[in-house]
Amino acid sequence: MDRFSARRWEWIALAIIMLVAVGLRLYRLDAQSLWNDEGTSVALAQRDLATIARNAAQDIHPPLYYYLLHYWLAAFGSGEWAVRFFSALGGTALVLATYFLARRIFSSLIASLAAVFSALSPFQVYYSQEARMYIFASLFGLLSMLAFVHWLDCHAEEIPGKVPWLSTVAYVVASILAIYSHYFAFTVILGQNIAFLVWLIYRHRGEPRPWPRTRHLAIRWSLMQAIVLVAYVPWLMVSWHSLQRWPAVSEPFTLPGLLQNIAQVFALGYPPRTGIEANVAGIAYLFLIVFGILQGIRERHVDVMRRNLLTTFYLLVPIATMFVLSLQRPMYKPKFLLLATPAYYILLANGCLALGGWAKRILKMRWMQLTITVILALAICAASAWSLYRLYFDEDLYRDDYRGIVAYIEATAGPDDAILINAPAQIETVDYYYDGPLAEYPLPRQRPMDRGDTEAQLEEIFASHRRIYAILWATGDSDPEGFVETWLDQHCFKALDSWYGNVRLAIYSVPQASSGEIAHPLDYRLGDDILLRGYSLLTQEPHSGDILELSLFWEATGTLSRRYKVFVHLVDGRGNIVGQQDGEPCGGACPTD
DSSP states (O other): OOHHHHHHHHHHHHHHHHHHHHHHTTTTSSSOOOOOOHHHHHHHHSOOHHHHHHHTTTSSSSHHHHHHHHHHHHHHHHHHHHHHHHHHHHHHHHHHHHHHHHHHHSOOOOOOOHHHHHHHHHHHHHHHHSSSSHHHHHHHHHHHHHHHHHHHHHHHHHTTTTHHHHHHHHHHHHHHHHTTTOOOHHHHHHHHHHHHHHHHHHHTOOOOOEEEEEEEHHHHHHHHHHHHHHHHHHHHHHHHHHHHHHHOOOOOOHHHHHHHHHHHHHHSSOOOOOSHHHHHHHHHHHHHHHHHHHHHHHEEEEEEHHHHHHHHHHHHHHHHHHHHTTSOOOOOGGGGGGGGGHHHHHHHHHHHHHHHHHHHHHTTTTTTTHHHHHHHHHHHHHHHHHHHHHHOOOOOOOOOOOHHHHHHHHHOOOOTTTEEESSSGGGGHHHHHOOOSSEEEEESSSOOOHHHHHHHHHHHHHHHEEEEEEEEHHHHHHTTTTTTHHHHHSSSEEEEEEEEEEEEEEEEOOOOSSOOOOOOEEEEEETTTTEEEEEEOSSSSSSTTTTOOOOEEEEEEEEEOOOOOOOEEEEEEEEOOOEEEEEEEEGGTTTTO
């Protein structure tokens, strides 16, 4: 096959890979509801640019994504498909950029394999279907790395007086875009600086007077870094106070635990799998990556050493930085390390080819390298396909279903009902779906909570409404002692408590009459220590869709050492159960132990 034909087939293969990448990122793009962070993205992006900057400064993210989304929404609207399509485009571009970086550093074959792994990556697909900034931070970080490699290659040619202005400008712009997309993108730049220093020392080792030749490179590189830093200083001045007081975002973790989770997520996607298959895949992929790196080191060739050095630092520096920074304030979220996945898939492709080459040399069979490489690639693709199927169709992995919550409220709520939102930041996502007449109460209004103000608000809601739809999410942050929910449990009848992902919808009925007296005495004993003294039925003429208000009066005649649940069944005239409620006394506020 001549060179022209080989290049043509290479571009055909790339086109097929890109079509697959686009298809996977657009498939079922709007099948799931926007979750809270996505709702925040849409709400923030619809404000003016100055307000976006002020609000983003109070958050944990820089403003660039919100600025880009602002103009995207103005052009294409704020529907679920439209807002996520923007991220899908970014995710597709990430696959293409992965190909070009791998081709620049390694070879066309490794580039094609890396692009396939990236296109099928469940981790990248997940965040390519989310209206957040993580896929763009990864894309701009990759473009920064691509410009950095081109800049190094130009200087490696050592043409006197030639300055690679195009790659210099591209590097500075891409780096600024990356750190204005997410704070953790600085780790890509940190890895580049470490790689540059090692490359500079290794390149001029053994020379009698290396300083004059390295000085010009060091000065140029330092100027590029200074421009990036100066461009970022204005934002740091605005957001520094928020960054200093931002709390830990994860539980403390060990280095082995971090590496295990990363291996699982990079291999089979997010949310992380915890079964044996995830551990096997993570370890197998890690073996291939390490094997490829070690084979490159053994060759002791300058170019091979350099390309392994670049991709290894690209992968490891963000991970190492995550661990070091988390020693004082745990901050691990898998999505923060999405920006390291291009290096991961490039090194994985390199490992597949390296293992095939090793088998060819050991077994002395010319066809062995291709066979081993194809088998490994097919196995990796099969694992990704299985994870993608679960990502698309396993409802346990779906995002929080605000769309379903609002649909239920709209179908069942009456004109005298209200919506209570705890934590209050959810109101932007709730309002994305809900445009009805019910009053909305985001509580608590302060962090930390003012109990007096919150209780006054609850009493006002209690006095003004017949039914309360409580949307509960991340209450450990906004209401760590559960004050709001406990108050509702003690003063209202809890009729429903359902999970919609990580969000709960609890429905409370405000008592329409006093339940202080026993209307129907029973004195029915359950075991030795529990006496059901009687009940009061406060809803005298219930209609379809109403909440049946029932008060049970209990007495402990002995010491209770266990937590008991109460089951209540509503049966029709033929003895069929048509409704039921079970839970601990007082809606869970009065455990029996």
